[in-house]
Amino acid sequence: MKKKFSLWTVMLLVVALLLSACGGSGSGSEDASGDAGDGGSGKVKLEIFSWWTAGGEADALKALLKGFKEKYPNIDVVNAAVAGGAGSNAKAVLSTRMQGGDPPSTFQVHGGAELFQWVNAGKMSPLDELYKEKSWQDKFPQKVIDMNSKDGHVWGVPIDIHRGNVVFYNKAIFEKYGIEPPKTFDEFFAAAEKLKANGVTPLALGDKNVWPATMLFENVLLGTIGPENYAKLWTGELSFDSEGVRKAAERFKKMLDYVNEGHSSLAWQDATQLIIDGKAAMNVMGDWAEGYLVSKGWKPNEDFGWIESPGTTDDFMIINDSFGLPKGVEHPDAVKKFLGYLGTPEAQAAFNEIKGSIPANTETDMSGFNEYSQSAMKDFKAADEKGTLALSLAHGSAAPPGFLNQVNTAVNMFVTQKDVDSFLRSLKQASSQLQ
Amino acid sequence: MNTQPTTAKRPLLPRTNAKRRLSKDQLLAFLFLTPSLLLIAVFVYGFIGWTGYVSLSQWNSIVPDLSWAGLDNYVQLFQTFRFQADLRNMVVFTILFIACVIFLGQLFAVLLDQKLKGESLFRNIFLFPMALSFVVTGVVWRWVLNPKTGVNLLLDDLGWAFGWYTDTSVVPGWSLFQIEFGMPIALIAVIIAAVWQMTGFSLAMYLAGLRGIPEELREAARMDGASERQIYFKVILPQLKPITFGVIVMMLHISLKIFDLIYTMTGPGANFVTDMPAVNMFDTTFQANLYARGAAIAIVLLLLVAVFIVPYLIRSRKGEA
Numbered sequence: 001m002k003k004k005f006s007l008w009t010v011m012l013l014v015v016a017l018l019l020s021a022c023g024g025s026g027s028g029s030e031d032a033s034g035d036a037g038d039g040g041s042g043k044v045k046l047e048i049f050s051w052w053t054a055g056g057e058a059d060a061l062k063a064l065l066k067g068f069k070e071k072y073p074n075i076d077v078v079n080a081a082v083a084g085g086a087g088s089n090a091k092a093v094l095s096t097r098m099q100g101g102d103p104p105s106t107f108q109v110h111g112g113a114e115l116f117q118w119v120n121a122g123k124m125s126p127l128d129e130l131y132k133e134k135s136w137q138d139k140f141p142q143k144v145i146d147m148n149s150k151d152g153h154v155w156g157v158p159i160d161i162h163r164g165n166v167v168f169y170n171k172a173i174f175e176k177y178g179i180e181p182p183k184t185f186d187e188f189f190a191a192a193e194k195l196k197a198n199g200v201t202p203l204a205l206g207d208k209n210v211w212p213a214t215m216l217f218e219n220v221l222l223g224t225i226g227p228e229n230y231a232k233l234w235t236g237e238l239s240f241d242s243e244g245v246r247k248a249a250e251r252f253k254k255m256l257d258y259v260n261e262g263h264s265s266l267a268w269q270d271a272t273q274l275i276i277d278g279k280a281a282m283n284v285m286g287d288w289a290e291g292y293l294v295s296k297g298w299k300p301n302e303d304f305g306w307i308e309s310p311g312t313t314d315d316f317m318i319i320n321d322s323f324g325l326p327k328g329v330e331h332p333d334a335v336k337k338f339l340g341y342l343g344t345p346e347a348q349a350a351f352n353e354i355k356g357s358i359p360a361n362t363e364t365d366m367s368g369f370n371e372y373s374q375s376a377m378k379d380f381k382a383a384d385e386k387g388t389l390a391l392s393l394a395h396g397s398a399a400p401p402g403f404l405n406q407v408n409t410a411v412n413m414f415v416t417q418k419d420v421d422s423f424l425r426s427l428k429q430a431s432s433q434l435q
Numbered sequence: 436m437n438t439q440p441t442t443a444k445r446p447l448l449p450r451t452n453a454k455r456r457l458s459k460d461q462l463l464a465f466l467f468l469t470p471s472l473l474l475i476a477v478f479v480y481g482f483i484g485w486t487g488y489v490s491l492s493q494w495n496s497i498v499p500d501l502s503w504a505g506l507d508n509y510v511q512l513f514q515t516f517r518f519q520a521d522l523r524n525m526v527v528f529t530i531l532f533i534a535c536v537i538f539l540g541q542l543f544a545v546l547l548d549q550k551l552k553g554e555s556l557f558r559n560i561f562l563f564p565m566a567l568s569f570v571v572t573g574v575v576w577r578w579v580l581n582p583k584t585g586v587n588l589l590l591d592d593l594g595w596a597f598g599w600y601t602d603t604s605v606v607p608g609w610s611l612f613q614i615e616f617g618m619p620i621a622l623i624a625v626i627i628a629a630v631w632q633m634t635g636f637s638l639a640m641y642l643a644g645l646r647g648i649p650e651e652l653r654e655a656a657r658m659d660g661a662s663e664r665q666i667y668f669k670v671i672l673p674q675l676k677p678i679t680f681g682v683i684v685m686m687l688h689i690s691l692k693i694f695d696l697i698y699t700m701t702g703p704g705a706n707f708v709t710d711m712p713a714v715n716m717f718d719t720t721f722q723a724n725l726y727a728r729g730a731a732i733a734i735v736l737l738l739l740v741a742v743f744i745v746p747y748l749i750r751s752r753k754g755e756a
Contacts, residue, residue, distance in 0.1 A: 088721075088722060091721060091722065092717070092720075092721035092722075095497065095721060095724065098497075099497075099499070117496070117497045117724070118497065120496075120497075120498070121496075121497045121498040122498075207705070208701075208702055209702065210703075261582070261598075261601070262582040262583070262598060262601035263601075263705075264601055264603065264704060264705035265581065265582065265600060265601040265701070400496075401722060401723050401724050402495065402496070402723045402724060402725055404723070405718065405719070405722055405723030405725070406723075409515075409516070409517055412703065412705060412706065412707065413516060413706055413707070415705050415706070416603040416705045416706035417706060422613075426516075
């Protein structure tokens with residue numbers, strides 16, 4: 001017994017050590033961000049929190065921070081980015097820090113419901129004065145300011161605008177089979193049928209994280225019921241068991257017949273890669289996919305083309321990243337300087353050219369942007385005038401996280417079960433979270 | 436634990452001398468134990484209590500709201516499709532994972548026990564996976580079993596492409612409540628990875644156990660004319676029962692709480708075929724900000740582990756006395 005027990009203890013210790021080692025690596029990023037800026041004594045330390053840790057996003061953030069450092073050499077900027085798919089880890093770290101009274105100087109947040117949850121919790125300071133000082137009310141589009149305003153105050157400075165309703169397609173495949181890019185659902189399904197008959201996967205999907213599937217659904221929803229009704233869903237004026245939503249669910253179901261095998265094991269980048277490899281023809285994604293395609297050496301309008309997702313030709317699904325000022329930060333003035341810099345045309349140009357998004361400040365010089373971004377900017381302005389901008393649900397702008405989580409659950413089930421009735425029931429049930 | 440002096444033994448020592456020394460020792464022991472006792476009281480049991488309290492509250496947004504909700508969170512939790520699927524996955528995973536770890540661990544231990552050359556090399560090879568964290572295991576096996584890379588490139592050439600963790604079917608799939616009962620095929624991939632990681636541990640335990648069995652027992656059996664096979668099945672394996680019990684308890688709590696392997700390898704999976712309660716807890720708490728419901732999942736997990744671990748603790752206490 002004795003021998004066995006000491007072996008036991010040793011084993012337990014080993015396991016405990018292993019476990020603590022795993023735990024340590026998880027929280028390491030936080031520690032690093034806390035210590036990194038202590039070098040410059042006397043300097044003001046500014047901690048910029050985001051989930052831009054890889055690829056074009058990280059480079060764009062670096063360009064932004066570099067520009068800021070040149071302008072304000074006395075402020076020490078700490079890049080406190082937390083890695084993890086679509087910000088999942090960053091959001092967990094952020095809630096812990098905010099609730100623990102240790103907010104980062106400023107953090108990345110999606111304009112809309114995601115920002116408002118912090119406002120409702122009383123954790124943010126209003127930025128009205130900054131807006132007045134910089135006369136941003138005239139420089140940012142009204143819709144984008146609305147996405148960052150609540151209770152008569154502005155709470156966030158928009159750094160970029162992304163479009164969520166784009167179909168990127170492989171031009172060579174479309175030319176080979178003589179297919180026109182589809183504008184309506186009928187054209188889409190006709191094209192998909194033709195592609196399938198020729199052994200090409202019509203639609204690439206990578207929903208390892210569920211949001212790309214939710215994004216596909218919100219696009220079908222927008223294309224089916226139109227931006228006005230789409231907006232009514234979030235205020236409760238339109239119910240989730242209405243005829244339009246049912247029709248959208250059925251179209252979504254039909255679309256899933258044309259997606260690649262094994263999609264639930266792929267990330268969105270893998271799905272975009274299928275387009276590059278010529279294995280799939282189309283991919284419904286936000287315009288960060290454009291950044292990915294370009295980073296792989298593909299040229300806009302030469303190797304790949306783009307078109308609005310079916311039925312949304314005049315609409316613009318908007319996703320916006322903003323930075324705000326949390327209450328209780330150490331150097332609010334320095335944070336305001338950073339936010340002030342964020343909104344300037346040169347900062348917006350430096351950042352968005354690399355990230356593949358379009359600037360929120362309308363005075364930004366667009367000459368350095370590529371063909372895709374220029375066309376996205378044109379579409380944005382047109383949609384802004386027509387009032388056909390729509391808030392993205394999948395990216396937390398349209399509805400609070402509790403609702404989004406339940407929609408993701410419902411979509412995750414639907415992708416395999418394809419049961420329209422139970423899908424609508426789950427959506428309806430989730431809508432009690434909206435208020 | 437087992438070296439602690441018991442009351443029965445104390446009178447055997449010289450009285451006067453022992454009493455003073457023991458009390459001094461005891462004082463020191465108390466001094467050293469108190470800080471950690473206090474820390475554990477606050478950071479383990481205190482937080483368990485706090486989690487329990489949160490799970491009974493209405494804190495289901497980013498703002499703390501500790502008003503009383505009773506068992507609402509638990510009732511709602513058990514009604515969700517995702518949690519029902521979690522429980523099914525957990526049962527299937529636990530049974531298969533533990534069965535494989537015990538079978539393979541025992542098999543390898545018996546083979547290694549044949550006094551073969553270079554034994555320590557083999558032992559190290561089998562023990563090495565244990566040095567990795569589940570995070571690494573998850574990433575490696577995710578790649579190995581990816582339908583488009585890894586072993587599938589080989590299987591593809593033979594015409595045996597397999598979906599591994601992308602297969603969303605449940606076999607045989609009897610529907611009960613909202614979910615399908617049976618074996619989720621995608622879970623097999625996860626079980627393979629987990630078994631790969633933990634077999635070394637069970638091998639080490641069994642090998643130590645085998646080495647602890649005196650050679651005389653085998654000799655005696657041989658004298659009685661037992662074959663080597665009979666010796667293993669009738670003499671040696673029955674002696675390893677306490678080890679099997681220990682391995683089961685260790686593996687049980689790993690499999691009930693498993694998070695990192697799932698999180699890095701597959702995530703919840705389409706239709707939640709590879710989801711586990713711990714992953715659900717993370718999503719519910721930190722993505723959806725449903726803190727009370729997340730706490731409810733944590734408490735359910737704690738109770739599940741307790742159901743299996745407490746009997747073991749009671750048993751081991753009895754064994755000591």
